[in-house]
Amino acid sequence: MKTFNITLLAALISSPLAAEGIDKTWEVGVFGDYIKSDTGKENKMDWQQIEAGKGLGIDLQKIINEQWNARIELAKTRYDINNGNDTDYGTRFGLDAIYKIEDTGIYAFAGVKRFNNVKSYNAVNIGLGYNVDINDCFSLYSEAVVYRDVDYGFTDQGFKIGVKYVFGDVKKSPVVKKAVSQEVAAIPVVAAVILADTDNDGINDKQDNCKNTPANVKVDSSGCPLFLDTAVDVDLNVAFENNSSQIKAETMNDIQRLADFMKEYKNTSVVIEGHSSAAGSAKYNLALSQKRADAVKSLLINKFDIEESRLSAKGFGETQLISKGNTAADHELNRRVIAKIEATVKKMMIKS
Structure with a gap:
């Protein structure tokens, strides 16, 4: 049987190499925050004239998809009370739904919180945040938030800054080996690679940097028009x-x-x-x-x-x-x- 030399372009895939990455599933964050109490509380003795507080906290986020996260948060705060002459410690915990604005690092969130300080009360909250990736695992984030006390009718404000670590399963993505050239027996082989060329300029869409070029215009190897002065x-x-x-x-x-x-x-x-x-x-x-x-x-x-x-x-x-x-x-x-x-x-x- 007659033999001839052919190049296997797409038919031979064997022993694919593995490229490792992280299938991001969870994020854990550590943060410092500042809580500004409603001015109405600062003038009330039954609230011990509670003022601003500074605290530390931790949150855990479940990454649902590219747009949505769910978060549980726990924080401990030291408040100034009695016109700044004393301090009181309180805790805050609750849940948030987070919506991420694609390709910006900006996100919005809303949730419910339970505060335990001078008094215990429930609140709903809404806020905005910004996330900056440091690398594949770590990022910095900051948030501004408003808390509305649904038990007593006060409104507090907060600001948070922290660092997050993302984790999840290690995933492997296959990488096809380079095409090889070898002598094979002449047997029926059908191999077709269909490359789209939407604007009919002779450059396939994957390599075309200038979409919708008129068909009668000469283009370079990137699909962009050639010009004459x-x-x-x-x-x-x-x-x-x-x-x-x-x-x-x-x-x-x-x-x-x-x-x-x-x-x-x-x-x-x-x-x-x-x-x-x-x-x-x-x-x-x-x-x-x-x-x-x-x-x-x-x-x-x-x-x-x-x-x-x-x-x-x-x-x-x-x-x-x-x-x-x-x-x-x-x-x-x-x-x-x-x-x-x-x-x-x-x-x-x-x-x-």
Whole structure:
């Protein structure tokens, strides 16, 4: 039987390697907290004028899923009483339901508590917390909470900061060995690996960093469009009457095109050049050419809302004649305002 060399891509899986991790099930936390008693208690003798307290505690959380935990808590607190002249020790225990906001470390919780200090009473509580992972096992957390005494109608406030340790079963996840190449007998083999390419750009979705690329656009090995730097430009050439800086109505469309270009390409700026014919004195022609350039600049600012900082105007007089004859036609060609503006833009490369 004829043999040939093939590469086994997906069919051979043997003796998978094991990657160990923790299947997080429980969290135990140790914390310090601060309890601020309701100001109404501070003024009542039957509450021994109880004030703030500082304490230590422990809590145990059952991780139910990615959004929910259940917690049991026990704490011991030392309170200031009798206007701070004495102390009293109390305990607190109870249950909380915890809702975790995905990918933020922020969570909200609500529960019930039993307080035993100067008096014993039941309370409901609600609060917010924030958790920061140190590594796979340890994290820091802080909480702010409000306790509502359902027996006497007082409201206490609390703040907590602590450290948690997570534990659970050690899990092993299989890792497939690398594909190997070997000589095998020619037998019927059917192996198909279907790799989705949602945007039809030739790169499978798993490797595609740019989703929804148009199908007619060239892409790189990561599925992102390839770009070409393309130059775009617009020219302005406005003619003037003899000895005039008045803009003709028929040239307004040319100035509009320049304004539209500058609005589309907002990082561009332009020098507006004014020129005159050789008729008259050089000094007068220089001033006249400056007026012509200023007139176009003013129109761009006041009519088309182009920022003044992007425009400059300069008169060249008769120093840059494009026709050196002395006929009326020559003079008309030289009486002008010109501007040229260019921009470079990136355009997607289209498949041929």
